[in-house]
Amino acid sequence: xxxxxxxxxxxxxxxxxxxxxxxxxxxxxxxxxxxxxxxxxxxxxxxxxxxxxxxxxxxxxxxxxxxxxxxxxxxxxxxxxxxxxxxxxxxxxxxxxxxxxxxxxxxxxxxxxxxxxxxxxxxxxxxxxxxxxxxxxxxxxxxxxxxxxxxxxxxxxxxxxxxxxxxxxxxxxxxxxxxxxxxxxxxxxxxxxxxxxxxxxxxxxxxxxxxxxxxxxxxxxxxxxxxxxxxxxxxxxxxxxxxxxxxxxxxxxxxxxxxxxxxxxxxxxxxxxxxxxxxxxxxxxxxxxxxxxxxxxxxxxxxxxxxxxxxxxxxxxxxxxxxxxxxxxxxxxxxxxxxxxxxxxxxxxxxxxxxxxxxxxxxxxxxxxxxxxxxxxxxxxxxxxxxxxxxxxxx
Numbered sequence: 001x002x003x004x005x006x007x008x009x010x011x012x013x014x015x016x017x018x019x020x021x022x023x024x025x026x027x028x029x030x031x032x033x034x035x036x037x038x039x040x041x042x043x044x045x046x047x048x049x050x051x052x053x054x055x056x057x058x059x060x061x062x063x064x065x066x067x068x069x070x071x072x073x074x075x076x077x078x079x080x081x082x083x084x085x086x087x088x089x090x091x092x093x094x095x096x097x098x099x100x101x102x103x104x105x106x107x108x109x110x111x112x113x114x115x116x117x118x119x120x121x122x123x124x125x126x127x128x129x130x131x132x133x134x135x136x137x138x139x140x141x142x143x144x145x146x147x148x149x150x151x152x153x154x155x156x157x158x159x160x161x162x163x164x165x166x167x168x169x170x171x172x173x174x175x176x177x178x179x180x181x182x183x184x185x186x187x188x189x190x191x192x193x194x195x196x197x198x199x200x201x202x203x204x205x206x207x208x209x210x211x212x213x214x215x216x217x218x219x220x221x222x223x224x225x226x227x228x229x230x231x232x233x234x235x236x237x238x239x240x241x242x243x244x245x246x247x248x249x250x251x252x253x254x255x256x257x258x259x260x261x262x263x264x265x266x267x268x269x270x271x272x273x274x275x276x277x278x279x280x281x282x283x284x285x286x287x288x289x290x291x292x293x294x295x296x297x298x299x300x301x302x303x304x305x306x307x308x309x310x311x312x313x314x315x316x317x318x319x320x321x322x323x324x325x326x327x328x329x330x331x332x333x334x335x336x337x338x339x340x341x342x343x344x345x346x347x348x349x350x351x352x353x354x355x356x357x358x359x360x361x362x363x364x365x366x367x368x369x370x371x372x373x374x375x376x377x378x379x380x381x382x383x384x385x386x387x388x389x390x391x392x393x394x395x
Contacts, residue, residue, distance in 0.1 A: 026044060041107075094107065255319060
């Protein structure tokens, strides 16, 4: 039986949690409000959205915190909430949630009786296609206050732009072919330094995408174990982290090399489930502390060395040039593929037209055949014989 308790910890005290959250159901995701860190929003296993205010503790013990607001179950998600994010708003009380039930909902945490907006994650919104289950959500105000990225159970990426709702309900689908993951996308994260680039983690690979293209520009080699989560470093534009099911954290440094893992660390024997890196500037403690959670509920706090934390000389410009170069190469590949398909189509069309002309030349009507027969028999009669008499003479 899983415990419904969730804890908030102080990194300087690993013995006892600071606050214990007591939700109505298992918490599957939790986010601090960026404008007010005393307020949190969480998604539950039964589909409910709950809001907590740490300034108003309650319960039997002094450090326990009960939900301040809870959504109505009939208006909530029908599957576990996969992820949630605080979104840009004038009030600072709006958030968005996504679930494997194929719905993305927007809420006002001051009144959670019903969502204020919703979008169906359909394969084709206008045609009413099958809905896609949302497994991960990414939101970055700097990339656009109305832009969202969703990783689905089917291994595809969906971009949602609320300012373009008239076109396919604001939904844009990325590669559904060779570029998609072979399994659910468990993590999706924009590059903090270059917002139009983002990574996805699923199956055995990590893929890097750009908003302008529907195919990935970089795909890592297949890892030895299934991948479960990942994120970019907040201080180094070329570094990202990936957790694996065999308990290993892989660190990739694109500034150093693109085809090999820079560093791997075995955290434990249990499968890792999530990873987060402390934000902030590289001059302070930002990017140095990494929290890793496993499926047994254990949280490990790792401290990175300076070479993985401090930004290298000209790293931001070099990573930008590298990503732009990969984007151009992918664009050229797309143009070359389109030209190749167009050439094949034109060749097939010409071949088909040639076959049709030849068939027309060889295809004689019944009247033409009948006329040829009559001309032949007329010629035989003018010679003063018949076919039968000629046959007899031969014998």
